Amino acid sequence: MSPDRHPRAEAPDAAPPVRAWARIGRLRAWGLVLPAGVLYAVTFGIPLAMLLGASFARFQGGVTTPGFFLDNYVKIATDGVTLAVFRNTVSLSLLITAVGLACALPVAMLMRRAGPGLRLVAMFVLVSPLLTSIIVRNVAWMLILGRSGMINSWLIDAGLISAPLPLMYNRLGVVIAVVHVYLPFAVLPIYAALRAIDPARERAAASLGAAPWRVFVHVTLPLAAPGLIAAFTLLFILSMGLYLTPVILGGNFVVTLPMMITDAARNQYNWPYASAMSVLLLASIVAVVAVSAVLGRLFAVPRDA
Amino acid sequence: MPERGFATPGFLALALFGSLATAFLVLPLAILCVQSFTAESYLSFPPPSFGLRWYRTVLADPEWRQAAQSSLTIAAIVTPLSLVVGTLAALGLDRxxxxxxxxxxxxxxxxxxxxxxxxxxxxxxxxxxxxxDDSLWSIVPAHLTITIPFVVISVGASLQSFDVGLEKAAQSLGANRFRALWHITLPIIRPGLVGGGIFAFIMSFDEFIITYFLAVQTRTLPLEIFDSLRYQVSPSIAAVSALTIAASAALTVALILRGQVMAGGRIVQ
Structure with missing residues (x-):
């Protein structure tokens, strides 16, 4: 700690290093993003560009002709099957999102009112499934919902039913298993939004004579809107890309667009058509993100003192 | 925050719902774990008799061991790489x-x-x-693409609450920029690094569809489970699943004890 080795030691907040950092830093700091940028270009940018390009190729009799054809998009619009599957995927996603939000809101409200201990427990309960393998959670639901699963065998043993209830290989099973996976994703943004609400606003409404449910509907919910919109967007986007859970718990009875894409690419080797369906899937997701960004701005909570 | 009492009907209803939600989230996994200890050749709940039979079978099975080894190898390559690349990117953004x-x-x-x-x-x-041909070369970069965002978010959140003045102070005391980063910044943002690393590991370990497309000869654990499910859920799948649940539970405890709870919250925003 000799003063000659540390000439600036007596003034730790002196300007030179700050200026030096500012001078060299700023623009060059973005160089640190470069490795990620190069990786993304190779694994993300180029594949997406190729996908878009291939969606305009022509596929006839097992032969792919590159070029600018609209065949695949015409086929999507006219073959009946693809659009039906797309609509089915959208309605399944909306159903999952609605059930997910309906379950997430009360959980988030409870966490807001709970003490620190209970909140920690809640966090553990929410985060631990997040870290558990999705396929393992699907296996767990198969054991519960299957024909000879826990619920059916208990009900049959109790003499309440004579034949197993159809709890999986349908939408019910898929929705239950997917909500189980996505619930934490919905709770966390809603909880973050609820936590930011100043309770004084709710007390003010209550002191002016509003009943609890009116306070909730007219004060709490609008103030939590950004979190609800974020949760809605997240759940919907995640649901649109579902492959694994519909295959496992839906059998062949719940068909999603990603399942069709996989089939076209892996079994029919129809890469152009798989690409066009992927573009449709991406476009619908980008549209939802754009709409939710606009909504998020409309419902942005004014921050007053 | 608890502006009203705890014994109001509203709160009781919420508490009831909370308990149900907890049961919904935790019970299926708990039931799976209990069933995996069955000594029978079929799965039922509760099992008529308990034993470690299926754990022995699974741990001795070369296919399961190979799959677990592939998954762990990929995750062990992907996690440090995504930490380095993601942290560099987060630092670059911050500065x-x-x-x-x-x-x-x-x-x-x-x-x-x-x-x-x-x-x-x-x-x-x-x-x-x-x-x-060797699918490791395609699977690792692919996994990096999905794990890096988690590191960028987690480390970025830690950097936001980091006082850059500390790093500047170290530099004014004669440390070069790398030393200041290594001895001051990285230890302080460690919770963000640990959180990002755990999420990166899990995302890679659990990844299914990308690996499904890319795997030529590599068999990862999710692929192996998926293939075995075509017939029926055998007790060995339950045992494999229970083992991964135990690993995730340990990671969750580590994550929460590290105070990474809120970073987890930010991850999904």
Whole structure:
């Protein structure tokens, strides 16, 4: 700690290093993003560009002709099957999102009112499934919902039913298993939004004579809107890309667009058509993100003192 | 926050719902774990007799061991790489000009909203064109693309609450920029690094559809479980599943004890 080795030691907040950092830093700091940028270009940018390009190729009799054809998009619009599957995927996603939000809101409200201990427990309960393998959670639901699963065998043993209830290989099973996976994703943004609400606003409404449910509907919910919109967007986007859970718990009875894409690419080797369906899937997701960004701005909570 | 009492009907209803939600989230996994200890050759709940029979079978089975080894190898390569690349990117964003920061951040986390099926399909095509035979070379970069956003978010959140003045103080005391980063910044943002690393590990370990497209001879644990499910859920699948649940539970405890709870919250915002 000799003063000659540390000439600036007596003034730790002196300007030179700050200026030096500012001078060299700023623009060059973005160089640190470069490795990620190069990786993304190779694994993300180029594949997406190729996908878009291939969606305009022509596929006839097992032969792919590159070029600018609209065949695949015409086929999507006219073959009946693809659009039906797309609509089915959208309605399944909306159903999952609605059930997910309906379950997430009360959980988030409870966490807001709970003490620190209970909140920690809640966090553990929410985060631990997040870290558990999705396929393992699907296996767990198969054991519960299957024909000879826990619920059916208990009900049959109790003499309440004579034949197993159809709890999986349908939408019910898929929705239950997917909500189980996505619930934490919905709770966390809603909880973050609820936590930011100043309770004084709710007390003010209550002191002016509003009943609890009116306070909730007219004060709490609008103030939590950004979190609800974020949760809605997240759940919907995640649901649109579902492959694994519909295959496992839906059998062949719940068909999603990603399942069709996989089939076209892996079994029919129809890469152009798989690409066009992927573009449709991406476009619908980008549209939802754009709409939710606009909504998020409309419902942005004014921050007053 | 608890502006009203705890014994109001509203709170009781919420508490009841909370308990139900907890049961919904935890019970299926608990039931699976209990069933995996069955000594019978079939699964039922509760099992008529208990034993470690299926754990012995699974741990001795070369196919399961091979699959677990592949998954762990991939995750062990992907996790440190994504920590390095993701932390560099988060630092660059933090220190770079304000202008354009949001755009770059948006690009960095954009793989999160991209369905994995689309990513898998695109990479499948490239791997075919480049004739990559050993699928590790295609699976690792693919996994990096989905794990880096989690590191960028987690480390970025830690950097936001980091006082850059500390790093400057170290530099004014004679440390060069690298030493200041290594001895001051990185230890302070460690919770963000640990959280990002755990999420990166889990995302890679659990990844299914991209690996499904890219795997030529590599068999990962999710692929092996998926293939075994075609017949029926055998007790050995339950045992494998219970083992991964135990590992995730340990990671969750580590994550929460590290105070990473809120970073986990930010991850999904």
């Amino acid at each position: 770079g000009p304000m202008r354009g920061r949001n755009v770059i951040y948006g690009i960095l986390i954009s793989p999160m909203i991209l369905p994995h099926i689309v990513l898998g399909l695109g990479l499948f095509r490239i791997a075919l064109d480049l004739e990559i």
